[in-house]
Amino acid sequence: MNKTNENSSSTGVSFVLCCYNSEALVADTINALNNQINNGIPFEVILVDNNCTDYTVSVAESVWARSDAKLHVVKEKTPGLSFARKRGVRETKYSIISFVDDDNIVEPEWVKKVFYLFENKPDVGAVGSYNLPLIETKEPAWFEQYMHNYACGKLYPASGIVSGNKKKHLWGAGLSIRSKIIKKIYSADLPLYLTGRKGNLILAGDDSEICFYCCLLGWDLWYEHDLTLHHKIQPSRLTWNYLCKMHEGFGYCSPILEIYKRLIDNQFSLSFSALFFNKLMTFCYIVMRYNVRLMVNREGQHFQVLFYSAWGSLKGTFGLRKSYGRMVKQIRQFFSTQR
Missing domain, CATH: 1.20.1280 (Monooxygenase)
Structure with a gap:
């Protein structure tokens, strides 16, 4: 595989933010993107409305305050995170895509760090972040044991290439990937079989499928401990029944x-x-x-x-x-x- 030839995407970072009835969460997510210290690196935000029935879009648009970066809103009628991401990716114009969930608050230097990681590591196809839990209520006694199930905590001991046949995984929350890779995945003859969550249905595996796909195409995965986001976990998800x-x-x-x-x-x-x-x-x-x-x-x-x-x-x-x-x-x- 020739990894040096980029596609027609312009240099920069595109955030894909998929939402389903996110009005209570999206303002903090958008504010974190507002506060990016990007050092002139171009970026944009693609917000995918995945059948919202609340005021998610109007809240996001009212909060967005950047003049040097655009917030684009698109609609995806087919329910499912994978379908929403695919729709968002189709609208992106930059060479790096970061998937951010509606309950993710990325650090101020996200754009800069992600951009230079890919610039300096030509064999890396996807980068995962260190996600910290943000819990506003009392943390359940069992949470620390199952933190990884919520895409939080230290995924690997240190920054570096994700090695070993059993460890080909990065969390979908905060997953950054080269545009040419994810666009190839979404346009390939082989479909993605896992759709991720659908509305209130608790499904999973779509992020792992993308990571495996990336590896089988010959790219490395990279975990970066110095790239951080806070994952806001709602009380309704911190029940034992929800975990089961x-x-x-x-x-x-x-x-x-x-x-x-x-x-x-x-x-x-x-x-x-x-x-x-x-x-x-x-x-x-x-x-x-x-x-x-x-x-x-x-x-x-x-x-x-x-x-x-x-x-x-x-x-x-x-x-x-x-x-x-x-x-x-x-x-x-x-x-x-x-x-």
Whole structure:
């Protein structure tokens, strides 16, 4: 792959901010973008209205105050974070794209740091940040143990290339990627199978799929501990029930992500029957080991998280019973032509 030829995008940074009924959050997010110390580096903000029924757009437009950078608002009717991001990316004009969620507050030097990271590391395709939790209520006793599930905390011990076959992941909140890569991903014959959250549905895996896709195209991932954002976590997401449902969503997407992982590891993909048997045995093992305790909702008990994850994985696998073989073939054939 020739990594030196850039596409027609102009040099700069495009923020893609996807929103669904975000009026209570978006002002802080926009203000953080207002306060960018960009040292003359061009940037823009693409706000994607993903079927908002509140005043998200009017709040964002009233807060935006930069004269040297534009706020563009576009509409995406198909629900789902992946669809909203794809719509936003289509509207960008700069060479680097940063995905910022409606509850993310990026540091003032984000544009400058991201721009120079990519300028100085030509083999890096995507950069992940160090995300700090911002909790306005009392933090649950179990939060520190599960902080990574909220895309917060130190993802890796230090800044550097994300190495090792098992560690090809960056968080979607604050993910920055070269425009030519993400546009190639979104326009490729191979579709992205995971759509991310849809409105109030707790789905996941879309950011991991993009990272795996990036790696299989021959690019490095970089984690930067000095690139920070604050992730504002709403009280409604800090309940034990929400965490368990989130793990169910993680499990649901895992069968698809395992196809990519095994390809990165140069392993053969499992047949559907073997995959389903493994998921079923894992679920049965957890049920038999913890049995009656699973019927009692005890906050902070890790076995409940394991149960929801295994249950989601079993459901997700069963849902692929008619398409799994075709999906494996498509993914493997596509990337065999990219190397």
